[in-house]
Amino acid sequence: MINCFTIGRCLSLALAAAAVCPAQDVDALVERARKEFDVPGIAVAIVKDGKVVLEKGYGVRRLGEPAPVTADTLFRIASNTKAFTAAALAILVDEGRIHWSDHVVNLMPGFQMYDSYVTREMTVTDLLVHRSGLGLGEGDLMFFPPSNLTREQILQRLRFLKPATSFRSGYAYDNLLYLVAGQLIPAVTKTSWDDFVRQRIFTPLGMTHSGTNTETLLRGGDVAIPHAKVSGKLEPLEHENVDNNAPAGSIVSCVSDLAKWVTVQLDRGKTANGRLFSEVQSKMMWTGQTILPVGSGPEALRPNFYEYGLGWFLRDYRGRRVVFHTGVLAGFVSRVLMVPDLKLGIVVLTNQEEEGAHSAIGWSIVDHYLGAPPTDWVKVFADRSRKEAVDAAAAMAQTGGKRNANSHPSLPLASYAGRYQDAWYGDVNIAEQAGKLTIAFTHSKQLVGDLEHWQYDTFVARWRDRSLGADAFVTFSLRPDASIDKVLMKPVSDATDFSFDFQDLLLRPVAKDAPVR
Numbered sequence: 001m002i003n004c005f006t007i008g009r010c011l012s013l014a015l016a017a018a019a020v021c022p023a024q025d026v027d028a029l030v031e032r033a034r035k036e037f038d039v040p041g042i043a044v045a046i047v048k049d050g051k052v053v054l055e056k057g058y059g060v061r062r063l064g065e066p067a068p069v070t071a072d073t074l075f076r077i078a079s080n081t082k083a084f085t086a087a088a089l090a091i092l093v094d095e096g097r098i099h100w101s102d103h104v105v106n107l108m109p110g111f112q113m114y115d116s117y118v119t120r121e122m123t124v125t126d127l128l129v130h131r132s133g134l135g136l137g138e139g140d141l142m143f144f145p146p147s148n149l150t151r152e153q154i155l156q157r158l159r160f161l162k163p164a165t166s167f168r169s170g171y172a173y174d175n176l177l178y179l180v181a182g183q184l185i186p187a188v189t190k191t192s193w194d195d196f197v198r199q200r201i202f203t204p205l206g207m208t209h210s211g212t213n214t215e216t217l218l219r220g221g222d223v224a225i226p227h228a229k230v231s232g233k234l235e236p237l238e239h240e241n242v243d244n245n246a247p248a249g250s251i252v253s254c255v256s257d258l259a260k261w262v263t264v265q266l267d268r269g270k271t272a273n274g275r276l277f278s279e280v281q282s283k284m285m286w287t288g289q290t291i292l293p294v295g296s297g298p299e300a301l302r303p304n305f306y307e308y309g310l311g312w313f314l315r316d317y318r319g320r321r322v323v324f325h326t327g328v329l330a331g332f333v334s335r336v337l338m339v340p341d342l343k344l345g346i347v348v349l350t351n352q353e354e355e356g357a358h359s360a361i362g363w364s365i366v367d368h369y370l371g372a373p374p375t376d377w378v379k380v381f382a383d384r385s386r387k388e389a390v391d392a393a394a395a396m397a398q399t400g401g402k403r404n405a406n407s408h409p410s411l412p413l414a415s416y417a418g419r420y421q422d423a424w425y426g427d428v429n430i431a432e433q434a435g436k437l438t439i440a441f442t443h444s445k446q447l448v449g450d451l452e453h454w455q456y457d458t459f460v461a462r463w464r465d466r467s468l469g470a471d472a473f474v475t476f477s478l479r480p481d482a483s484i485d486k487v488l489m490k491p492v493s494d495a496t497d498f499s500f501d502f503q504d505l506l507l508r509p510v511a512k513d514a515p516v517r
Contacts, residue, residue: 029364030058033378037357037385038234039350041069041224045255046365047262047345055255061351062225062236071256072209074216074223075349077334078327079175081251083265083285085182086128086311088196090281097188100125100284104180108187111180112159118167119159126168127181128310129289135164136172140499141425143175143245145330145446145468149426151244154179160423161504171290171308175248175499182247193247204276205264207257214241216252224351226331230467234352237331237467249329255347258336262345265323266338285310286323286340298380301363317363318370324362328353328497330467337362344369356381392495399492407455413437416451416459416476419514420487420507426517428487428507439474442516460492469493470500484509 026044034042041059045052057069092098098107104122105111113119118133126132139161141147142154149157158176165172182193189196194212202210210216217223217239226237242250253261268282269275288307296302303315312323317339324337331351335358338345346365348358360377367375409416417432427442430451439461441447446468451459457476471492479485489502 026054026056026365027058029378030361033357033360034059036378036382037352037354037360038229039352039354039357040227040234041073041351042357042361043069043071043073043075043224043255043347043349044361045071045259045262045345045347047259047266047343048369049343050263050267052259052263055259057255061223063227063234069224069351070222070254072222072254073349074209074211074220074252074254075334075351076217076226076249076327076329076332077251077253077258077336077349078249078329078332080325080327080334080336081247081249082128082178083311083325083336084197084201084251084261085178085193085247086285087201087277088185088193089124089128089181090277090285090310091200092185092188093284094278094281098124098184104184107184108180110155114159114162115167118163121167124181124184125289125310127177127184129308130171130173131168131290132172132174132177133163133165133167133169134161134172134174134176135501135504136174137498137501138164138172138174138504139176139424140501141441141444141447141505143179143242144240144499145444145465146241147244147443148445149244149443151179151183151246154244155183157424157426171292173498175245178248179245197251201276202257204271204273205257205260207253207260210251210253210257212246212251213243214239214250214252220252222254224332224349226329226353227351228331228353228467228469235467240330242329249327255349258347258349259345262336262338262347266340266343266345285312286314288314297384300375317366318372320370322366326355326358328355333358335359335362337366339366339369342369354385356385388495392493395494396492404455409453410457410478411482415482416484418484418509419512421510421514421517422505422507423517425505427510428505461489468500470496470502472496472500472502 030042040063041061043057045055055071057071057073059069061067061069102124142149185193185196197212227234228237264271264276268279269277286309288309290308292306294306305316307314312325315322320339320341322339327334333350333355335348346362348361350357360381364377414432417430420428429440431438437451439449439451446465449461449463452462454460459474461472461474472489475488477485487507489505
């Protein structure tokens with residue numbers, strides 16, 4: 001194994017002379033992280049003092065095939081898209097076409113939340129800062145896993161999402177309000193979010209490889225394939241289409257393009273030919289709006305402050321302010337990290353659902369530019385990943401230990417079958433055939449599974465697509481006459497991605513001839 005102190009010493013020297021070439025030493029760091037976290041391909045860019053120090057690919061685009069990752073290899077950047085949506089709105093603020101304090105309903109009259117007060121008071125800023133009162137990832141099942149609902153249909157269904165907390169009372173990461181933010185653009189300009197981002201951001205910055213939708217991946221030649229562990233084995237996945245919530249996470253890009261994006265961010269909106277957005281808007285996007293819990297973790301990574309701005313997380317690290325965001329979609333994980341005082345920007349793109357690799361690479365590079373004592377971040381994040389896996393397994397075992405395996409369903413299996421409906425998601429069908437139950441979410445083709453009896457009137461939905469990693473409890477509640485009153489769901493494991501927000505569903509039985517939702 002490569003000694004981390006040696007890497008740190010060599011990397012420090014190389015990065016101190018960044019204008020020369022740190023690539024050889026970064027190579028050792030990235031390759032170690034790639035192997036430790038079992039990531040087929042990684043791409044890295046480093047920008048320092050307005051110059052691109054490094055943009056390079058490592059590993060392969062698809063497991064088992066020789067095509068290498070390059071600086072131009074396209075990856076999904078997932079939630080790193082949010083900063084582009086915020087920048088698009090900042091451009092409109094600069095032009096005087098909107099203001100951050102504008103009420104959304106005045107710009108988009110059809111906008112409606114569950115609470116009329118929230119509908120009336122929600123501002124443009126509120127859309128971007130995760131304090132709406134919605135629960136963590138609430139409503140994400142309308143677009144993830146991929147659904148056939150349109151952007152307009154998702155917007156119409158927002159009004160049925162019951163708040164988890166009061167408006168502006170606390171932080172809970174959400175995706176759906178970024179869809180609203182993106183849809184403000186056509187409401188104000190008559191230009192789609194996609195076209196606006198391409199014309200007003202990609203083109204001026206020369207981001208010639210980047211796109212806003214799945215088509216960019218499907219028609220591209222130099223494209224990374226997503227991967228995830230399926231039953232413990234790393235396997236390639238299909239590209240998922242999340243274009244119906246594009247403003248929250250659909251941008252496809254590469255490190256050669258994102259180096260340009262980071263450069264303009266560090267230059268406070270200034271470009272070679274003028275400005276993308278004003279310095280005033282840059283400061284606004286990098287100003288904390290919502291306070292986040294500091295949380296736990298390695299001591300060196302515990303911030304003194306932690307906030308969310310407009311499309312960016314904000315924190316301190318070793319006495320320096322850090323602006324960053326991460327992105328996660330099926331088979332892709334990414335990080336964009338900037339230290340403004342150092343004029344340092346780092347981009348790490350990966351094609352595996354493993355967050356340790358981009359974290360270790362990013363913080364290692366920051367450490368060496370700061371001249372900090374070397375920390376083996378690869379080991380730190382690998383140890384954390386292993387502990388999380390052990391803890392998740394222990395929690396599952398504890399859940400299983402409380403199960404009454406000798407219990408039986410209250411009703412014949414056929415009595416649980418039928419059509420069920422949730423106010424915001426729509427229809428879910430449960431069927432019985434040959435003594436077994438199945439479940440199918442009508443808008444999400446991947447959410448088809450078998451219901452295995454757990455205990456009493458609770459079953460477990462085992463999704464046939466095992467790459468989802470999101471099995472869920474399904475509990476039927478009965479009325480006094482033994483008819484079914486409602487069905488509640490929740491993820492089996494606490495480690496399930498929060499976007500599988502089964503717990504937010506309230507399924508009620510409906511007649512076969514009831515309107516389809």
